[in-house]
Amino acid sequence: MISLAGRDILHTWGKFVFTGIGLGLLIGVTLTMAGVYRGMVNDAKVLLDNSGADLWVAQKDTLGPYAESSSLYDDTWRSIRAMPGVAQAANVTYLTMQVRLGDRDVRVLVSGIAAGGPGTPGWPSFLVAGRQITRSHYEAVADVATGFHLGDTIRIRRHGYTVVGLTQRMVSSNGDPMVFIPIKDAQEAQFLKDNDAIHQQRRRTAENPAFNRAGVPDLLDAVIASQSTNPYVNAVLVQLAPGHAPADVATAIRRWKRLQVYDRAQMEDILVGKLIATSARQIGMFLVILAIVSAAIVAFIIYTLTLGKIREIAVLKLIGTRNRTIAGLILQQAVALGVIGFVVGKITATFWAPVFPKHVLLEPGDSATGFVIVVAICILASVVAIHAALKVDPAEAIGG
Numbered sequence: 001m002i003s004l005a006g007r008d009i010l011h012t013w014g015k016f017v018f019t020g021i022g023l024g025l026l027i028g029v030t031l032t033m034a035g036v037y038r039g040m041v042n043d044a045k046v047l048l049d050n051s052g053a054d055l056w057v058a059q060k061d062t063l064g065p066y067a068e069s070s071s072l073y074d075d076t077w078r079s080i081r082a083m084p085g086v087a088q089a090a091n092v093t094y095l096t097m098q099v100r101l102g103d104r105d106v107r108v109l110v111s112g113i114a115a116g117g118p119g120t121p122g123w124p125s126f127l128v129a130g131r132q133i134t135r136s137h138y139e140a141v142a143d144v145a146t147g148f149h150l151g152d153t154i155r156i157r158r159h160g161y162t163v164v165g166l167t168q169r170m171v172s173s174n175g176d177p178m179v180f181i182p183i184k185d186a187q188e189a190q191f192l193k194d195n196d197a198i199h200q201q202r203r204r205t206a207e208n209p210a211f212n213r214a215g216v217p218d219l220l221d222a223v224i225a226s227q228s229t230n231p232y233v234n235a236v237l238v239q240l241a242p243g244h245a246p247a248d249v250a251t252a253i254r255r256w257k258r259l260q261v262y263d264r265a266q267m268e269d270i271l272v273g274k275l276i277a278t279s280a281r282q283i284g285m286f287l288v289i290l291a292i293v294s295a296a297i298v299a300f301i302i303y304t305l306t307l308g309k310i311r312e313i314a315v316l317k318l319i320g321t322r323n324r325t326i327a328g329l330i331l332q333q334a335v336a337l338g339v340i341g342f343v344v345g346k347i348t349a350t351f352w353a354p355v356f357p358k359h360v361l362l363e364p365g366d367s368a369t370g371f372v373i374v375v376a377i378c379i380l381a382s383v384v385a386i387h388a389a390l391k392v393d394p395a396e397a398i399g400g
Contacts, residue, residue, distance in 0.1 A: 019301060020337050024344020027374060030294050031349040032356065033287045034366055039359035040280055044173040044271035048264060051092075052121045053237035054246055056262045057253060064262050065094050065235035066173055067275045072259070074187070077114075077236045083252055085244030090114040091233040092122040093186040096172065099146070099179060100155040106146050108179045109172035110156060112186020112233070121237030124180055130165035136182050141165035143177035156181065157189045173271050174279075175359050187230040291373075298341070298374070299381035302334045306385035313389050327386045331379065338378035342371050 047066065057080060058070040074091055081089040093112035098105040113122045118132060124141050130150045133139045140161040142148040145168075152163045161181055170178040181189075206212050213219055240249055250261040262270070272280070306313075313326055346367060353360035 016305075016333075016337070017340070019305070020340030021344050023298060023301060023337065023341035025348060026294050026297060027341050027345030027370070028348035028352075029345075030287070030290050031345055031362065031366065031370055032353065032360055033283065033290055034370075035349065035353060035360035035362045036356070036358050037280060037283045037287060038361040038363065038366070040175070040276050040283065041272055042361050043171050043175045043359055044276055045268060046169055046171060047173050047271070048267055050125055050170050050178075051237055052119070052123065052125060052239065054240045054264065055238035055250055055253070056267055057089075057236040057238060057257075058234070058260045058262070060258060060260050062260055063270050063274065064260070064267060065092070066267070067270050070234050070260075071232040072234070072236060074183075074231050074233045076233075076257070076259070079257065080236055080238060080253060083249065083256070085241055085249040085252070086238055087241040088121055088239040090116060090121040090237050091183055091235075092237050093183060093190055093234045094172075095186065095190050096174075096176065097156070097189075101148060101152055104147075106148075107176050108142075108146055109176050110186060110189065111178055111180050112183035112190075113180050114183050121239055124165070124167040124170055124178075126167065127165045128168050130163070132165055133180065133182060134164075137185055138162065139164050139182065141167055141180040143170045143179070144168050145171070145177035146179065148179075154179070156185075159185065159189075161185075171359070173275055183233065187233065191230045191232075295377045298338070298377050299384065302330075302337065302378060302381040303385045303388070305333070305337075306330055306382075306389055310389070323390055326389060330386050330389060331382045334378040334382035334385070335375060338374045342374045346370075 056064050057072070057076070058064045059072055062068045062070045064070060072091075077089045077091050080086060091112075091114045093110075095110045095112075097108065097110055099108050099110070100106075111122065113133070114120060115136070116123065118125070123132070127141070128144065130141070133141055138159060138161050140154060140156075140163050142154070142163050142165075144166050148154060148163045148166070150163055150166060153160045154163060155161075156179075167178075167180075170180075172178065211219060238249070238253075240246060246263040250263055253259060253261045316326055349360075349362060353362060
């Protein structure tokens with residue numbers, strides 16, 4: 001029985017192999033879509049891991065700095081740092097924007113980090129090249145996915161920033177690479193107006209009699225100066241001291257500071273369940289549709305291959321070959337086709353995943369599950385093909 005299936009494959013090996021390769025490319029696309037879905041979820045979790053925070057303190061009645069606009073005064077971190085159970089607290093800002101390098105724009109998540117060093121919440125946890133930010137202005141650490149190199153001068157709003165360090169897998173929940181700059185620069189960039197807007201704002205302020213009083217000559221200058229600075233940050237990242245439960249510290253901050261506080265589980269639920277939920281569902285639906293189409297094509301290929309050898313099956317039946325032997329022939333070829341297709345699909349998905357625009361996360365569990373599903377579909381398709389083949393009348397098949 002095994003020899004019979006092998007001989008038939010060798011007889012038309014070219015057709016069989018190329019059919020398996022075509023099927024493999026389709027399976028590779030399906031595995032890639034599953035990897036894109038897992039990659040989106042992984043990006044959201046990586047963003048939280050890289051922040052180095054146990055708690056995220058944001059504006060009251062908001063969903064935190066990643067899902068909604070959040071504004072806190074930049075001195076809020078001091079009172080939070082004094083709370084029991086808090087080991088470190090640091091300001092952070094986030095701004096998604098286009099960063100220019102020469103004549104090329106790159107979409108990134110610009111993160112403003114507070115003064116400190118490695119281990120401070122919000123700082124890149126490791127570097128693959130260069131050094132961390134040591135100056136208070138105009139230095140940047142970029143993810144390698146941006147395509148920036150050490151020494152490059154990138155433009156954020158009006159100012160140029162020298163790339164002094166490179167990190168890896170520092171991404172936003174949308175998969176955009178991150179660029180880290182000093183927080184004062186980030187605060188300025190977040191609300192920076194163009195020159196015309198600044199001129200119009202100062203003119204309106206000067207024309208307002210409430211701010212331009214004859215008896216208070218310094219009032220106008222003070223008001224204009226306050227309009228030129230940004231005293232806000234998006235969130236405060238908190239690291240807890242050992243032995244303190246996140247829920248207890250979060251409750252105390254909510255009670256005494258009247259701010260919104262999220263722990264890791266809550267932030268993950270917001271990112272995965274709300275922020276990327278629509279995109280993830282779209283990818284998930286496309287994956288389901290692609291899987292159904294793939295299954296239908298696999299079944300059609302196996303059924304067509306079986307019908308293509310109806311004459312040979314009829315001859316086997318005329319010489320007295322048992323139905324079980326014929327069924328084994330079809331089943332073995334279907335499983336062999338599925339195995340070839342899966343191997344080709346796995347190899348192609350693995351090779352093109354690194355150059356895919358989105359992060360593709362291929363896990364061993366997905367491969368094992370995919371292999372079982374492919375083999376099961378091949379077996380089910382072969383059952384249908386076997387049923388059709390055994391119903392063939394040898395005389396009609398040969399005579400036709």
